[in-house]
Amino acid sequence: MAIAEKPNIQGLERRRRTGPTIQDVARAAGVSTATVSRCLNEPDLVIEATRERVFKAVDDLGYAPNFSAKTLAANKSGTIGAIIPTMENAIFARGLQAFQEELGEFGYTLLVASSAYRQDLEAQQIRNLVARGVDALMLIGYDRDPDIYAFLAKRGLPFVNAWTYNRDMDASSVGFDNRAAMRGLAEKVLGFGHSRIGVISAHRTHNDRARERLEGIQQALSAAGLGPSRLSVLDVNYSIESGAMAFRTLMEHADSPTAVMCGNDVLAVGAVDMARQMGLTVPDDVSITGFDDIELAQISTPRLTTVHVPHREMGKRAAEILIGMLGGQHSGPSTLLKTRIMLRETLGPARASA
Amino acid sequence: MAIAEKPNIQGLERRRRTGPTIQDVARAAGVSTATVSRCLNEPDLVIEATRERVFKAVDDLGYAPNFSAKTLAANKSGTIGAIIPTMENAIFARGLQAFQEELGEFGYTLLVASSAYRQDLEAQQIRNLVARGVDALMLIGYDRDPDIYAFLAKRGLPFVNAWTYNRDMDASSVGFDNRAAMRGLAEKVLGFGHSRIGVISAHRTHNDRARERLEGIQQALSAAGLGPSRLSVLDVNYSIESGAMAFRTLMEHADSPTAVMCGNDVLAVGAVDMARQMGLTVPDDVSITGFDDIELAQISTPRLTTVHVPHREMGKRAAEILIGMLGGQHSGPSTLLKTRIMLRETLGPARASA
DNA sequence: TCCCGGCATGTAAGCGCTTACATTTGGATT
DNA sequence: AATCCAAATGTAAGCGCTTACATGCCGGGA
Numbered sequence: 195m196a197i198a199e200k201p202n203i204q205g206l207e208r209r210r211r212t213g214p215t216i217q218d219v220a221r222a223a224g225v226s227t228a229t230v231s232r233c234l235n236e237p238d239l240v241i242e243a244t245r246e247r248v249f250k251a252v253d254d255l256g257y258a259p260n261f262s263a264k265t266l267a268a269n270k271s272g273t274i275g276a277i278i279p280t281m282e283n284a285i286f287a288r289g290l291q292a293f294q295e296e297l298g299e300f301g302y303t304l305l306v307a308s309s310a311y312r313q314d315l316e317a318q319q320i321r322n323l324v325a326r327g328v329d330a331l332m333l334i335g336y337d338r339d340p341d342i343y344a345f346l347a348k349r350g351l352p353f354v355n356a357w358t359y360n361r362d363m364d365a366s367s368v369g370f371d372n373r374a375a376m377r378g379l380a381e382k383v384l385g386f387g388h389s390r391i392g393v394i395s396a397h398r399t400h401n402d403r404a405r406e407r408l409e410g411i412q413q414a415l416s417a418a419g420l421g422p423s424r425l426s427v428l429d430v431n432y433s434i435e436s437g438a439m440a441f442r443t444l445m446e447h448a449d450s451p452t453a454v455m456c457g458n459d460v461l462a463v464g465a466v467d468m469a470r471q472m473g474l475t476v477p478d479d480v481s482i483t484g485f486d487d488i489e490l491a492q493i494s495t496p497r498l499t500t501v502h503v504p505h506r507e508m509g510k511r512a513a514e515i516l517i518g519m520l521g522g523q524h525s526g527p528s529t530l531l532k533t534r535i536m537l538r539e540t541l542g543p544a545r546a547s548a
Numbered sequence: 549m550a551i552a553e554k555p556n557i558q559g560l561e562r563r564r565r566t567g568p569t570i571q572d573v574a575r576a577a578g579v580s581t582a583t584v585s586r587c588l589n590e591p592d593l594v595i596e597a598t599r600e601r602v603f604k605a606v607d608d609l610g611y612a613p614n615f616s617a618k619t620l621a622a623n624k625s626g627t628i629g630a631i632i633p634t635m636e637n638a639i640f641a642r643g644l645q646a647f648q649e650e651l652g653e654f655g656y657t658l659l660v661a662s663s664a665y666r667q668d669l670e671a672q673q674i675r676n677l678v679a680r681g682v683d684a685l686m687l688i689g690y691d692r693d694p695d696i697y698a699f700l701a702k703r704g705l706p707f708v709n710a711w712t713y714n715r716d717m718d719a720s721s722v723g724f725d726n727r728a729a730m731r732g733l734a735e736k737v738l739g740f741g742h743s744r745i746g747v748i749s750a751h752r753t754h755n756d757r758a759r760e761r762l763e764g765i766q767q768a769l770s771a772a773g774l775g776p777s778r779l780s781v782l783d784v785n786y787s788i789e790s791g792a793m794a795f796r797t798l799m800e801h802a803d804s805p806t807a808v809m810c811g812n813d814v815l816a817v818g819a820v821d822m823a824r825q826m827g828l829t830v831p832d833d834v835s836i837t838g839f840d841d842i843e844l845a846q847i848s849t850p851r852l853t854t855v856h857v858p859h860r861e862m863g864k865r866a867a868e869i870l871i872g873m874l875g876g877q878h879s880g881p882s883t884l885l886k887t888r889i890m891l892r893e894t895l896g897p898a899r900a901s902a
Numbered sequence: 903t904c905c906c907g908g909c910a911t912g913t914a915a916g917c918g919c920t921t922a923c924a925t926t927t928g929g930a931t932t
Numbered sequence: 933a934a935t936c937c938a939a940a941t942g943t944a945a946g947c948g949c950t951t952a953c954a955t956g957c958c959g960g961g962a
Contacts, residue, residue, distance in 0.1 A: 263948035617918035
């Protein structure tokens with residue numbers, strides 16, 4: 195959420211009163227506006243006595259600097275933007291939290307917008323945040339219109355692609371190898387004797403993570419000598435409900451899978467729920483896996499077998515990279531984080547073939 | 549998330565390049581900046597031919613207006629702020645989504661910040677958003693420092709208190725009666741024969757909603773002729789984990805409750821999970837209830853008995869109220885929304901007394 | 903005593919926009 | 933043809949801040 199649509203202000207009612215300005219403070223303290231500004235931003239440059247007078251005036255008047263004016267004049271905002279695909283699910287919450295905490299350490303502020311998994315909206319939000327003067331940007335994944343990258347480059351705006359790892363781009367990324375991680379999980383699944391696999395994936399257009407995760411599964415299958423016919427893939431929206439519906443579709447098919455691998459935990463939880471509604475026991479009748487290891491995975495009944503992603507570390511690293519770039523470093527190298535397979539209760543041996 | 553800490557920009561590196569300005573566009577199109585501005589904001593005032601030239605220049609240059617400059621000059625931002633206690637849980641997600649959608653209809657943009665359930669941080673975020681030029685504010689609950697209300701009043705800044713209903717304040721609120729809703733649920737619980745009730749509540753200092761919900765339970769008990777000794781209350785942080793811990797504490801007590809009422813669904817899900825870990829069957833051994841009816845409640849095993857809150861409608865109404873106030877109306881009356889008790893699986897008859 | 907340098911502060915020029923007001927233009931009206 | 937009015941556009945004054953540069957001040961070294 196945060197920040198939406200075009201910033202078309204036309205026709206909106208005008209605010210009347212504004213608070214005291216730096217002028218008012220300067221007058222009250224008997225100094226120039228420059229001194230007030232210095233007190234606020236570089237107190238060391240001002241002698242103690244003056245500083246006290248100024249701060250007193252600030253307090254008395256309840257002065258708070260106008261952010262727009264400040265950003266406009268200084269050509270920097272102390273704000274860093276992040277655009278995530280959704281706020282509806284907790285996937286990004288933990289990582290973002292860590293990101294924010296780290297930024298805070300360096301005096302930066304975070305602004306979050308969501309793109310609803312739509313590339314056009316993401317582009318719009320990027321422009322929106324840039325227009326708002328963010329000093330840098332954290333984006334999710336790397337799959338976006340070249341125009342956007344060109345735009346960012348032209349403005350010299352530092353950014354980092356998170357939740358992904360890509361050594362081939364010149365943009366720095368911080369994340370994990372979605373393909374390898376999912377392949378690892380798929381190998382475990384195959385190790386349990388499953389050979390008909392259903393996949394519930396998030397939509398893959400404009401979503402490198404979803405795409406790579408599926409590729410990981412495909413690789414594992416083909417390495418095990420299983421043909422693509424063993425795989426049924428369903429692309430769905432990102433919600434518990436969608437996971438449930440897709441699971442039903444998969445299971446009602448004549449040649450139903452013995453294991454259903456989901457692109458993320460939210461879908462998997464929906465699948466687990468539907469299994470129960472259908473009277474299927476997990477994992478005896480069917481195995482289900484997720485991806486992300488969010489809180490949901492652990493309170494699901496039975497507990498979800500999934501891939502653990504180091505969200506907090508990813509957020510922290512993203513912040514470090516950006517701050518480094520703001521400090522003048524060229525786009526640092528990409529950072530690869532490790533994932534871990536969490537074998538819990540929803541994955542078990544394949545049921546005997548029908 | 550979004551927006552954090554003090555906006556202390558001092559010492560941060562300066563951005564270099566900026567995009568084309570309105571001047572550049574004016575020059576390219578052979579018109580004045582005023583005309584460009586009009587094209588962008590009030591196209592009807594500009595004759596077709598000119599408009600086309602201007603838009604062509606805009607496209608060619610990739611011009612995007614500088615938001616800070618715009619806000620500064622126009623003294624309005626087309627942005628509305630919301631400060632919610634947390635983004636970690638989905639409690640506010642749905643309502644906020646509806647809020648945003650409605651705002652979008654009117655050309656407004658949403659900015660979200662989180663207060664981490666801390667009154668001081670909330671105050672800071674309010675000032676922060678105001679400094680950023682938001683035209684109005686949505687806040688959660690009504691319980692905050694009078695200074696904040698004074699500040700808002702002095703700036704003439706429209707705001708609405710959501711997720712709560714309070715006819716006594718002169719601020720407008722949109723929400724439901726937390727006390728009555730929880731009292732209704734408590735009556736159901738008592739109706740099932742429970743007489744030793746545990747309560748897992750969010751911290752109640754600076755949280756009117758948590759406080760009122762507990763009061764609702766107390767009222768129901770006393771109306772049923774049960775003394776306060778029948779109630780054990782635990783205040784905890786807002787997380788699944790905390791709910792689980794609190795539940796254990798409650799149940800390990802000698803005189804353990806037969807029903808545990810939780811201040812929200814997240815805590816309740818934690819409690820349900822812990823019950824299972826402790827080998828207790830819900831609701832046979834112990835009943836558990838939640839509040840909010842978020843998605844989690846329905847996929848919990850067993851499904852959570854809880855209070856349904858009309859989140860989407862609340863968000864929508866909040867937007868309408870704010871837009872009305874921006875249109876000049878004085879703070880409208882408060883809006884009371886209805887809640888509904890969702891009797892699902894976690895509430896059952898009290899177990900026979902030990 | 904004079905001069906220099908560094909510190910504390912002031913001056914004022916913008917930052918990129920909006921908008922009140924002034925000016926121009928081209929009919930329509932007489 | 934002269935007049936008037938509305939529509940289209942231009943002019944320029946800010947909005948509230950930062951910051952390069954100028955100024956004034958004071959103490960110490962020559």
